Amino acid sequence: MTETTRPAAPPNPVRKPLRQLLAASVGNAVEWYDWYAYTFLATFIAAQIFPRSAGSPLVPLLSTFAVFAVGFFMRPVGGLLLGAVADRHGRRTALTVTILLMGGSSLLVGLTPTYASVGVLAPVVLVVARLLQGLSVGGEFAASTTFLVESAGPGRRGLFSSFQYVSTTAGQLAASGIAALLVSNLSDGQMNGWGWRVPFLLGAVLSLVGFWIRRGAHETHAPVERTERPGLFDALRKYPRQSLLICGITAGGTISYYTWTSYLPTYAELNGGFDKSDALLAGTISLAFFAVLQPLGGLLSDRIGRRPLLLFSGLGFALLIVPLLRVVDGGVSFGTLVLVSCAGMVLLTGFTSISAAVNAEIFPAKVRASGIGFPYSLTVALFGGTAPYMGTMFKDIGRPGLFPWYVAALCLVSSAVFFRLPENAHKDLQK
Incomplete structure (x- = not known):
């Protein structure tokens, strides 16, 4: 048969x-x-x-x-x-x-x-x-x-x-x-x-x-029969708590990411007196370091869980971003700028290395992609994509020191979410 x-x-x-x-x-x-x-x-x-x-x-x-x-x-x-x-x-x-x-x-x-x-x-x-x-x-x-x-x-x-x-x-x-x-x-x-x-x-x-x-890749989620296909807004309608969780998880992480990977060279130029070429070179070096760190963060989370790394990143940025950026404000050497950039990348890795896993573990398979896609992208647009604009705005109004506190506040909000987040690292994905 x-x-x-x-x-x-x-x-x-x-x-x-x-x-x-x-x-x-x-x-x-x-x-x-x-x-x-x-x-x-x-x-x-x-x-x-x-x-x-x-x-x-x-x-x-x-x-x-x-x-x-x-x-x-x-x-x-x-x-x-x-x-x-x-x-x-x-x-x-x-x-x-x-x-x-x-x-x-x-x-x-x-x-x-x-x-x-x-x-x-x-x-x-x-x-x-x-x-x-x-x-x-x-x-x-x-x-x-x-x-x-x-x-x-x-x-x-x-x-x-x-x-x-x-x-x-x-x-x-x-x-x-x-x-x-x-x-x-x-x-x-x-x-x-x-x-x-x-x-x-x-x-x-x-x-x-x-x-x-x-x-040539293997499909991980079989196409759904027409009668069982989820509606466009089913994830938001049926899983509103999970959708809000994605926003809370992402807010602090995305502004930290864009601040450190995109805006920091500009910040060093505007507030630290660095040449544009030196600021960009420091950013490039730290980005390469950041890429190497990612698998290490992912492996560690598979052993000890997601929540410790998320809290390390969220609370670390909330407590340290103000002093780290004040170091840059002081007109430090190129080597110190690279060290500050890399220190932030270590903190950032606690979020970036596992954000995909954390998000995917929240939703069931039938709405997993759409459940992640909309709230994540919306939060990135609202907080991550506007990070350079907010930093420049605070500079224009003569209060550049407020920007690190703005980032720290969002990281504290996300850290509060991390404290309440269920630990799913060692559980099976929802079907």
Whole structure:
């Protein structure tokens, strides 16, 4: 008697764990490479697509809209929509969609015509490309988080979870390195003419590589029958407490992450008197150190649990961020800046190395991706994405010392959530 009449079971997620890690990590690195490439090359893009001399008043308006829409709208939308795709049609399907979206939008950025050649159509094309990138990045965390954690063998969810930020950091470093290489080897005319397009065209090619790898990965969540598919807002409607937990867990961690990985070089430049190149170099060194720490944090959480690491990170930042940033304010040496940056990365690892596992352990499988995607992306947009803006605002009003206290307050809020969070490290994932 054959078993051909039985529904196909999802493949064993631990049959090829390295392939699973590669599928999630390579794709995630490519996603964030494309995202950060825009950040590092924004000044060159603006000169060609949003020139100050443009006669149309729509140009600066579209520039503002692009930043707003991607940072504060499309990421939560992507988390909701593509999280639902992952819950209904499988994680692998959602992962292939996100990387194709990112590859297509990266290609569109690379081929965007200049304002001089097509007028207002140029910023419109770029806005569309950035909207697609925001949608993709929002969906990537929801899909890759669930895929990574569900792919882990017994006692390895923390370790697998840590590769979320290993790959994110790898993408950021790659984008920074390629941008720096181009700027140092090309003239201003070449960079403004065609050099800024190269990283995006390369990103489109890398997305195809990531797509090929992901297509060969094992599915960790079988597609759901049409009659059993969860509604778009089922996670929020049926699991409101869990959704609020995601927000509480994420608030302190995300502002700490963006403060330390993105804003600290600017903070050192504005308040510590550092040259821009030295501040960025210190940030790059600490980012590489941060990537190495992630698997160690994940492994430790598999042994002692998630809550001790979360409290180490949340309370550590709440107590130490003010003195750490005051050290930077004092105009210290380059070596001291690197040490301060790395110290913050150690604290940050307590959150980043296990956030994917912590989030995935909260929801049942049927709404896991969408349950994580929307509240996480919304919280990142509200607190993480605005961290550089808040830091600059406090500086502008003459109270830069308030910013560390703002970060500390959010970390205390998250720490209160960590105290009440159930310990799920040694329990099976919810079915």
